[in-house]
Amino acid sequence: MKDQWNILEEAWIDAAALDGAWRKLSPLDALRDAALLRLLAVSSPLDEFAVHRFLMTLLYWKADSVGGVAALRTKLLAGVVPIEVIAAVASERGHFELFDPMRPFLQDPSAADPKPQKPVGSLFAEVATGTNIAHFDHSRDGESPLCIPCIARGLLRLVPWSQSGGAGLSPSIHGAPPIVVMPRGATLAVTLGLSLVDLPAPIGEPVWTGAFRPSSFAGRIPVLKALTWNPRCVYLPHAERDDRCGLCGTRGPVISRIHYKKNKAVLRPKSNGAKAVPLDWRDSGFVYAEQSAEPIKSSSESKAAIAEDVSGLASTSTEVQEGSVFTIVIPCTNPANNKTYDHRRIEVRTVAELARLTVPHHGAEGRELANDPIGAAAIGWPTSTVGAAVRSAISRFVAAASGALKDADWILLGRALGRPMNEDAEAFAVFSAVYWQVRLGGRSQFRRAAAWPLLKLMALVPSDRRAGSADADLAPLLDALPTGQASRSRFEQSDSEPYPVAPPRGHALEFALATAVDAQVARGASIPWIELGAFLHNASR
Ligand SMILES: [Zn+2]
Numbered sequence: 001m002k003d004q005w006n007i008l009e010e011a012w013i014d015a016a017a018l019d020g021a022w023r024k025l026s027p028l029d030a031l032r033d034a035a036l037l038r039l040l041a042v043s044s045p046l047d048e049f050a051v052h053r054f055l056m057t058l059l060y061w062k063a064d065s066v067g068g069v070a071a072l073r074t075k076l077l078a079g080v081v082p083i084e085v086i087a088a089v090a091s092e093r094g095h096f097e098l099f100d101p102m103r104p105f106l107q108d109p110s111a112a113d114p115k116p117q118k119p120v121g122s123l124f125a126e127v128a129t130g131t132n133i134a135h136f137d138h139s140r141d142g143e144s145p146l147c148i149p150c151i152a153r154g155l156l157r158l159v160p161w162s163q164s165g166g167a168g169l170s171p172s173i174h175g176a177p178p179i180v181v182m183p184r185g186a187t188l189a190v191t192l193g194l195s196l197v198d199l200p201a202p203i204g205e206p207v208w209t210g211a212f213r214p215s216s217f218a219g220r221i222p223v224l225k226a227l228t229w230n231p232r233c234v235y236l237p238h239a240e241r242d243d244r245c246g247l248c249g250t251r252g253p254v255i256s257r258i259h260y261k262k263n264k265a266v267l268r269p270k271s272n273g274a275k276a277v278p279l280d281w282r283d284s285g286f287v288y289a290e291q292s293a294e295p296i297k298s299s300s301e302s303k304a305a306i307a308e309d310v311s312g313l314a315s316t317s318t319e320v321q322e323g324s325v326f327t328i329v330i331p332c333t334n335p336a337n338n339k340t341y342d343h344r345r346i347e348v349r350t351v352a353e354l355a356r357l358t359v360p361h362h363g364a365e366g367r368e369l370a371n372d373p374i375g376a377a378a379i380g381w382p383t384s385t386v387g388a389a390v391r392s393a394i395s396r397f398v399a400a401a402s403g404a405l406k407d408a409d410w411i412l413l414g415r416a417l418g419r420p421m422n423e424d425a426e427a428f429a430v431f432s433a434v435y436w437q438v439r440l441g442g443r444s445q446f447r448r449a450a451a452w453p454l455l456k457l458m459a460l461v462p463s464d465r466r467a468g469s470a471d472a473d474l475a476p477l478l479d480a481l482p483t484g485q486a487s488r489s490r491f492e493q494s495d496s497e498p499y500p501v502a503p504p505r506g507h508a509l510e511f512a513l514a515t516a517v518d519a520q521v522a523r524g525a526s527i528p529w530i531e532l533g534a535f536l537h538n539a540s541r
Helices: 025-033 045-066 069-079 083-090 148-161 187-197 225-228 303-304 306-313 351-356 388-404 408-417 425-440 448-458 475-479 488-493 508-522 529-539
Strands: 013-017 022-025 039-041 180-184 232-235 241-244 251-255 257-262 323-336 339-348
Touching: 013 025, 022 025, 025 045, 025 083, 025 388, 039 045, 039 148, 039 187, 045 069, 045 083, 045 148, 045 180, 045 187, 045 225, 045 339, 069 187, 069 351, 148 232, 180 187, 225 508, 232 351, 303 306, 303 323, 303 339, 306 323, 306 351, 339 351, 388 425, 388 448, 388 529, 408 448, 448 508, 448 529
Parallel strands: none
Antiparallel strands: 013 022, 013 039, 180 323, 232 257, 241 251, 323 339
């Protein structure tokens, strides 16, 4: 198995070129081509910031080769990435080997135990491990293997995104994950220039390998110390086998367990047993309230639900560059344990826009959901009311389908569940025959996009349940659809506001309805096909 993997030279960063084409690049190529790239196209907002931050660290480090940070910033804003800087970074390639036996990148070989103890998912807040319980998929807790490029992203998260909590782990230099404000220009070069602020602190030296040790907790923290401040001691074993990565799904060499420990050297001295002394470090990526040593965080679930967690940033004086946008990365952190339970990314043209932000799928003012957290209307379900002409068309459609189609037809239709019309020619031929009958009976106003899922749902039930039933009730079906909220009782028992959710659409709605229909049939209930058709008709708008 390959035992050399250089994080500077391997292509693992996704980016979008100016013409919109997708490219996979190494960090060195991303710097080289920064004037030809529109942006980093990273799916996780946390990774987007961490990767961006890594490139920034390289630039701060080698800014001297063109006369310092201010001079490099000017060149980047003019769209030029000086070749002197790229050459200087490239000449340091020896610091960036992930599997170097003596000096592995961002790792500490002295952290190695006889066997790696922690799941590799410990590198990611959203991968379920240990006390990271609030996130997504728990099916393979503790054993989900990850590919090397994903692990590289995870290592880069250690510096900006380490959380506290759990077994006495220290957070990143800036405490619990703050809200990021990233100015973005027309090209990656300009974006990097906008973030490369000449900070009022000594530049210092980066710590690329071994256990990170602060030179001092007092006085201004040097820039490169802060940008490589690593609260963990991590060491990667070699890849074990080929498997599918638990995060990106790529097949290749994977690692499932790593050495992952706290770094005691970053524990801050405490003044008389009270709170840890704040460090003298101001990060250009975060926003600070007046006279506060810690950057602004999103720590109230109620405020996050209606975007009030970011509105306060609007009054801060972030430099506004013409033609640029701002990417706001918002990790939502529970103040009780300092763990993030969610993260969002929004884009605004000016920071002032944050004051007027609403949550679109909440309704116009963003507060409807808070007033009616569980109700169907609150998550955007349409009412099933339709006009007489549409109702009559749906009724003809259901009658034509249940009267004319044969077992083989229904089997083809059931097989097409979740697929669009153009992906299954056989099922589509069956559908067209029925839909055409409806149109012959008058100009149908029953939408094709609603008739297609309705017919496939009809295919799922026993043949004697396919006729329209006048007395069947739609409400139990809709109640069985996912609301996206944790549970009804959770919101009845606490005063927290529910989190914004979007109702499922498209194939997700089809699968949700299929599950609900199955449950109704198992209970012996009839399905109100015409009402369901009306619901789909409105939902397909
Ligand atoms: Zn992966």
